[in-house]
Amino acid sequence: MNDTTTGFSMQTLGRQARQAARILRSASGAAKAAALRAMADGLRARRAWLQAENEHDLRAAAERGLDAPMMDRLRLSDRALDLMIEGLLQIAAMPDPVGSLSETTTRPNGMRVARMRVPLGVIGIIYESRPNVTIDAAALCLKSGNATILRGGSEAFHSNRALGAIIQAGLEAAGLPPHAVQVVDTTDRAAVGEMITHPEWIDVIIPRGGKGLIARLADESRVPLIKHLEGNCHVYVDKAADPDRALDIAVNAKTYRTGICGAMETLLVHADVAAAWLPRAGARFAELGVELRACPRAAALLPGSVPATEADWATEFHAPILAVRVVDSLDEAMDHIARYSSEHTESIVTEDLSAAQRFQREVDSSSVYVNLPTCFADGYEYGLGAEIGISTNRLHARGPVGLEGLTIQKWVLTGEGQLRG
């Protein structure tokens, strides 16, 4: 793509990213941390300018009638900027994942075989309105030694361009190539099409946004994606569950935040405990304003519930709605999950060790819990320090992706002239 009105060329960005990636690959941890701290300084020093640039986006959004939650996500408030600064400093302080050696073995012929952690190369981030992704994603990719091409939503065009300028100033202050992080400086939609079809420029695409965007990119991309499709998460209350614990877990899993991907969407309850436990749970959910969509057996125990349809079992509601089903066994619960789950996060509530172990081993989701609410699905909660997203892929990385998921191991062998054959 060559935008003659702006001089923008994706090919130029791609080549610059490749050159920067080569330098970044062997940049010192100190230089990368210095760049991140310089970016934090830049956000502090140029706050008024950033908010004035952000105001252009907010005005345009208001004219187009964006709703209040969208406007909130778009706004570079003092609090939003403080969080970005804090995030940059946290990532700066984390250990550098690049260059670490592991699994060194010595072969019978004396040569030493090890694996070295290295960056993936050039990462493309395609995201929707929230400008904080610009800083968060750039910081994680830089820390892990990758060059980044960022393509945010057109609603945040001025904000992202301003943040990109601060990022590049930070890179230059630390002696790193400014093209290590490039913000796509056009609102032309063709830019996304170019990013996903040029593996010679970009090694992996990480999309952040709605399911529609991601499904379309997955369908059309010739560059591998680390992607998050959806979170249709289940909690199974086993016959050996502690009833009070099960209640707290179910309520937290559904209501901590109904809009997150780790929110429980279907509750499965063993028939042996349903009669005693479900009415209590139903009363709590009713108090909390959660609509219950129940199978016939559950409905008999849940006054006020509506009948669940086949579609409900497969739906990520992202809302105070919960599907509820009574099952006759652990196997039936796992069959239901195998059929309807999006392989994101599932949890069993039980005091029975053997049921817990079977559930953790046999349920094929990226995160499988025992006695915890599914809403813990988050890189910070897992101790990753930071998270670029949650992967529902089955290759490279499953579940929350931190710095390690932005790297890979290569083989390094050292010998003294051993020969083969």
Added chain:
Amino acid sequence: MNDTTTGFSMQTLGRQARQAARILRSASGAAKAAALRAMADGLRARRAWLQAENEHDLRAAAERGLDAPMMDRLRLSDRALDLMIEGLLQIAAMPDPVGSLSETTTRPNGMRVARMRVPLGVIGIIYESRPNVTIDAAALCLKSGNATILRGGSEAFHSNRALGAIIQAGLEAAGLPPHAVQVVDTTDRAAVGEMITHPEWIDVIIPRGGKGLIARLADESRVPLIKHLEGNCHVYVDKAADPDRALDIAVNAKTYRTGICGAMETLLVHADVAAAWLPRAGARFAELGVELRACPRAAALLPGSVPATEADWATEFHAPILAVRVVDSLDEAMDHIARYSSEHTESIVTEDLSAAQRFQREVDSSSVYVNLPTCFADGYEYGLGAEIGISTNRLHARGPVGLEGLTIQKWVLTGEGQLRG
């Protein structure tokens, strides 16, 4: 695809593979090892039948005028069958990678976070003539808990069908689902097109074959590939190289076998040692019948060489041909590699620790060696025990891929009712 003449349906295979994968995921290591040993027994017991089936393929190949090396690869000789039996028993004896837990940490709230190694799911293998791939690939995929759909070359149709029957008998003898390994029982080329476009049946495709096949699959596949594109490997003789060691390494790297992907294709020599070292190397390569294609400075030291063209630097010769270039520094050597390498395997010959470390850190190939010939690029040599192939991907697995590369880690969290927020 529904082949009405044979009753073959790829959709049926896909569904059966999914069902089998779910059972295989939690199959015991003992059952999987028993199945592999039963397959070895089957190969022993039904040798005469296998060789008779193979004879159909050999006759058809002879009629179509296949060359001698192709006929050799197709033949289920006693030795070929013995190697398959040995491979099965070796893989049976390896530790089961599935279910192992690592990196257990306890979070501040007391919940325990660990990662469990799990199979990828359903693996599709698309390969050309060699029927031994049928056994090797099925064995590695089974050991790692994956279901497999195997699509071999039409030249080996009868051989692969017979091997598939022995594999399925072995699975049944061990109480495992026979659909855990399915051989595509049609020569219709549409089967490949279906395998690469149905992510709901197959999680990853591993193609084994020529560059043409793999590039085409990479272009058209909607299922992720673990693929090997090409091996344009380099050896760099540093100014601090031990000259005798450098000579042995260069000769071994080129001539151990010229047809393997780890064979050296370009030799880079530091200018400081070129005058003394290159004529000796040239004489050895001349004795061994290796054609040298040299840059102008190298040509002056290599009587009998021909001038290298730009295309030679980018070529995987797969033949007794070697490109030779004199460089002025380690940086120039690494620049050359960054420009022309296929990111497979590169080696530096040096006694200088700092040069060795820079080379291993900065060269962006899947294997980077010090003082070793590139022809060591092989899973057995690395101690993986077995190898499904060598990956030139930048995601999931780089370099030789053994059992670990056929698995991935999921997150398993265990708590006592901790809640979020």
